[in-house]
Amino acid sequence: MPRPSGKFPRSGAQDARLPAMTASSGAPVPGARRATIAEIARLAGVSAPTVSKVLNGRTAVAPETRAHVQKVLYEHGYRSTKKTAKAYPIVELVFHELAGIYPIDILKGVQRVVVQHQMAVVVSESEGRQTPAQGWLEGVLSRRPAGVIAVFSDLSAEQRAQLATARVPLVVLDPNGVPGDEVPSIGSTNWIGGLSASRHLLELGHRRIAVITGPKWALSSRARLDGYRAAMDAAGVPVDPALIREGTFEIRDGLTHTNELLQLPDPPTAIFAFNDGMAIGVYHAASLAGLRVPQDLSVVGFDDYSPLDQWLVPPLTTVRQPLADMGAAAARMVLDLAQGIPPRYKRLELATELVVRASTAPPTQR
């Protein structure tokens, strides 16, 4: 169906007024009238056709120019009232870092759903940074995807707004920070996972239970730690701050923290690592110290790297996160949003599950 040549409705009667000014947060003032294309062009220092091209998702605009215009559009509260540009049949999946096994499981789940919609998945990474660089966003905007799924990675308020202006929906998977109401997110029941792993060790008779957490900025790690505290409190076992160690989800953290924990006057009889990679590091440290798992030291991980964990020696007791299902749920949510269907849930947490294998046993009497 051909569109009328005047693609953008203008608030013509109010042309004499200034465009909507932004609040200091960068958010548009609610209720202020929308700026016109001509005003946006003047403010951005570009031509009106350039603004139109950006709004229509044409590729003949330099990425920096596009980002600049998007920013001005956002700052002045411009919202297109219709889908101005046809989205390309891709969903963007951005990871904090392409490392380890978990990105593959998530990608598999996203892939499964996206392919059913005759679309494809673009995978990128924010190179270990919590917030992707602006260049990443410019690339995304120039590709006009149906939606964006950010894994373990937070977009800045401005980046989120630029996506909103371009009408590209965003879903966050396993967010680092507390997700705001405006961004739908998928996670897993990290708190319950932390609780059930700790309870399992308590039920085996452990009292000196150490944890190796993820980094402070990871919300998932904080939830697991709170679950651990809740289990310890419920069992009436005081939490010893010396047994709480902060890692970065890297294998080597498991080694270094275990080495230190084993030097304590009253060392732990069990270690709960907040991902499986660090649990592998704990295995390594135990072996170097001449300790047997689980006879001398019980170990619990988190994630359930499939199928690796069941083949470790001994097979690892861990808390399973349904990573592929989380990816699939995020994909369904972002594709619904792309079709204008509001999400049924703003925040969806899929169930974690304790998988007891051979790395946990009652503590040896000392």
Added chain:
Amino acid sequence: MPRPSGKFPRSGAQDARLPAMTASSGAPVPGARRATIAEIARLAGVSAPTVSKVLNGRTAVAPETRAHVQKVLYEHGYRSTKKTAKAYPIVELVFHELAGIYPIDILKGVQRVVVQHQMAVVVSESEGRQTPAQGWLEGVLSRRPAGVIAVFSDLSAEQRAQLATARVPLVVLDPNGVPGDEVPSIGSTNWIGGLSASRHLLELGHRRIAVITGPKWALSSRARLDGYRAAMDAAGVPVDPALIREGTFEIRDGLTHTNELLQLPDPPTAIFAFNDGMAIGVYHAASLAGLRVPQDLSVVGFDDYSPLDQWLVPPLTTVRQPLADMGAAAARMVLDLAQGIPPRYKRLELATELVVRASTAPPTQR
């Protein structure tokens, strides 16, 4: 720059002759004249504008129609003389299967190069099949990527031809079959890797050296096996067929074959698994049998899963494949081809490297 409205050069003088017929292989007859758009349209049972749309990469053609027209174009030797449609700034990366660690390392390398070209990577899988389904190809053609990298996956001759007709360059990474001259490919020095792992075990004094190979269709596995045979021959050690076991690159193959190998009247003192996953299965089997690695059984893997292998207990001796570098090389090659630059090499093999860690030692005297 506006294009002339007659986009496709026609061989007008010969309109009375039949279009070029195909040889039984499906390849166009060399030297035959090219079919016209009108002829292609008639043969495909579609309108001439539909053929034009396909050639121009317009999205307003149903995927099945597009595939059908592409097939007819190919069968009748139609080759566009110019880049008719602007490619989308994406490179397609298709894996045999999204599983294990190696896809992430390859993706990281592809990503690194593609991002430098302001492009993005679309990741897909052929669901464990050696040849992607036709639906996959239809999706690729409708997205008009700058190029395709197929990992550990073979496209059919017809699929390759459809890509060629659409002027989408293809590079194969670690191909399953012997790569044909027409498809540039990236691999690693698998034969030398097989040789150096076997030589390492021979130099330690092992004579009963078992191998757990990959599946027969994997060219990489065959090359590693030949390297093993060459090392054994050079050392004057006869190869015992009972010590050669065929796996499928899955962890469980390491377990099941090791279980059987240890039941032999004269069991091996060393096992060379053709990927690290199967080596982890060997570790598991050794542990179940009460054998220590490396005192009772030496183990060598292949790949060097980073950083997992160095943290296994004991750290795994393996043959490193530079997976990220292989991905980067494939990306550079396909982007060169997209710019019309012929590849300097039709086949590029990056060096493997033996990494000696703690899973190999001289055999215990029995």
